[in-house]
Amino acid sequence: MGLHVPTMAEMMAKGESPEILFWVGCAGSFDDRAKKITKALVKILNKCNVDFAVLGTEESCTGDPAKRAGNEFTFQMQAMMNIQILDGYEVKKIVTACPHCFNTLKNEYPELGGNYEVIHHTQLIQELINQGKLALKDGDTFKGKKITFHDPCYLGRANDVYEAPRSLIEKLDAELVEMKRCKTKGLCCGAGGAQMFKEAEKGNKEINVERTEDALETKADIIATGCPFCNTMMTDGLKNFNKEGEIEVLDVAELIASAADL
Amino acid sequence: MISIALFALLFLVGWGFFGWNMLKIRSNILLGKEINRSDNRKERIRTTILIALGQKKMFTRPIPALLHLAIYSAFMITQIELIEIFVDGFTPEAHRIFRPPLGGFYTFMISFIEILTVFALIATIIFLSRRNLLKLPRLNMKEMKGWPKMDANMILFMEIILVTCIFMMNGADEVLYQQGLSHANDVLGQTGGSMNFTVSSFLGPLLFDGMEPATLHVIERIGWWGHIIMVFSFLNYLAYSKHLHIIFAFPNTYYSNLEKKGRLTNMESVTTEVKLMMDPTADPYATPPEGAAEPQRFGAKDATDLTWKNLLDSYSCTECGRCTSSCPANITGKLLSPRKIMMDTRDRIAEMGDNFRKHGKDYDDGKSLLGDYISEEEIWACTSCNACVQECPINIDPLSIIIDLRRYLVMEESKLPAELAGMATNIENNGAPWQFSPTDRLNWKDEV
DSSP: OOOOOOBHHHHHHTTOOOSEEEEOHHHHHHOHHHHHHHHHHHHHHHHTTOOEEBOGGGOOOOSHHHHHTTOHHHHHHHHHHHHHHHHHTTOOEEEESOHHHHHIIIIISGGGTOOOEEEEHHHHHHHHHHTTSOOOOOOOTTTTOEEEEOOOTTTTTTTOOOHHHHHHHHHSSSEEOOOSSOGGGOOOOSOTTTGGGSOOOSOSSOHHHHHHHHHHHTTOSEEEESOHHHHHHHHHHHHHTTOTTTOEEEEHHHHHHHHTTO | OHHHHHHHHHHHHHHHHHHHHHHHHHHHHTTSBOOOOOSOHHHHHHHIIIIIISOGGGGGSHHHHHHHHHHHHHHHHHHHHHHHHHHHHHSTTOSSTTHHHHTHHHHHHHHHHHHHHHHHHHHHHHHHHHHHTSOOGGGSSGGGTTHHHHHHHHHHHHHHHHHHHHHHHHHHHHHHHHTTOSHHHHHHTOOSSOOOOTTHHHHHHHHHTTOOHHHHHHHHHHHHHHHHHHHHHHHHHGGGSGGGHHHHHHHHHHTOOOSOTTOOOOOHHHHHHHHHHHOTTOOTTOOOOTTOOOOOOSSOSSGGGSBHHHHHHHHHOOOOOHHHHHOHHHHTTOSOOHHHHHHHHHHHHHHHHHHHHHHOTTOOOSOOIIIIIBOHHHHHTOOOOOHHHHHOTTOOOHHHHHHHHHHHHHHHHOOOOHHHHHHHHHHHHHSSSSSOOGGGTTGGGGOO
């Protein structure tokens, strides 16, 4: 079955407006790995008949990496354009699978006039399960598996969301194992603050390698994340240890989608 | 009378010099830019009680937290005894002036102080060992070489002297008391027995038994005067030391950022310009309205471009290095150390303040925080992960300084890593940090 992904423009043409906007983000739209996360989330939204839409080609970068790189002009230009579009569609609520988009839309748009209720996809999925709209199959997809969760900085420390992704992993037939540095003490994957888009400064190690060591120590079979950039960094980290065949890096949405047999 | 005069002199000079230095630091901090941190009083008081008074964030590392708590609680409770010393110092022939009215409670109070003081002494010795023998990595990094290391050790040694004086004073007094020769006997007309202070009733006889009363009086006086002189020395040392945190931790926590850590400040000046750019009716050649403010520098090049809260942060930092030891860039060998950012900021604003006072407020020494203190390489290594902000036991925010320095480099000097310049161009042209066509944004929907 194909994915049902209405755009805001299509809905408006039909005189409808969705309950929630799915902000896909640049990674979720263009990065091959992150696109799989996007699709997993859409499958969940479709399964639960969530009344949502995307902006499609009208979506544009939130400006997060520009702002963190010190380029406030580019950030505010992006923010103002996005706010015009969001307000044009009278968007009230936004869900996103990218903690960077999540943080920017939630915390930095209000001062520029964009006021929306913004949630991270793990929070939405948690809500859907709690409301009984999404049931996980009793299959043995993750039976006996160990899963560790890598806290994205922009979800955890930046916005104090630690519980939602963990509660989802705990719903799986798997064991949640914590890394020695987790939650408020979680170590960054190395991508934040626009580092994703540049070479690291001279040092004695890459940050994602340091973080992957934390994950390997837990002997987890799966590294779960809630951020497309963390996903890339941890995947690259595993390659550094030639472990990419043994250990998977999966987004919490992907874990839930496969546990729900979607 | 001579002793009262001496005491009064010590008191006046001690407080006076301290006050003068505090005013100087205050005026340095006020060189910073305005930021509103006076909203939400209730939440601020709550934060101060939990974080500063209650030391909540210290306890994520239990061992140093307990050791620090020993010194902290001894310091706090000793203030009660210090009040008595002040009153005694100004009252002729007075000695332990609170003892007669307080009675058994006085014995309890001094005993309590003595026990905490012993704990504090143990903690001080362990702290010295952690720094100098165990050489804990976070206490022995590059930026700690030289004065910062000596500063830390001096504080700990001063604490040992302080504790020694307290027990000289109480111990000798106890032995005199047992002989009926302490001034404390006279007040209540007692001729012997013990003052029953938990530690000194045992330690006094152990150290001083069999000594001449005259010697004991001298020891007691050395203890008393030594203690109060150390108190004033310590007080005046604060202005030159990281130890200032014992005072500044409280205002610094009160004025902390109550927003979500992920939220960076909005630059109002940019908002005005972006609004103009997006307004089709705006006249780009219009002269600015009468009385419009001088355009300010974007971001921060020097310490005075930072906010007063950044500067207060820098003076409050006690260089514990929790920030640096949790910084992903530092852990992986990069130059960035959030602690160094704070130390550099403090050293620079102190230098600027001195310069302005000496040479007038337009003086330019040709140096700046960015470049002469903090290098570009340091600030570009930051992942903005907020670990340093999270770790700081008194809510110091090194990240906001790093971002402001980046803002200056990018918006005033266009000096940034080439990849980041490319990223910004991509965002502006394609609406994404990579070179993808915006028309392809929804292609994922139909891809298998």
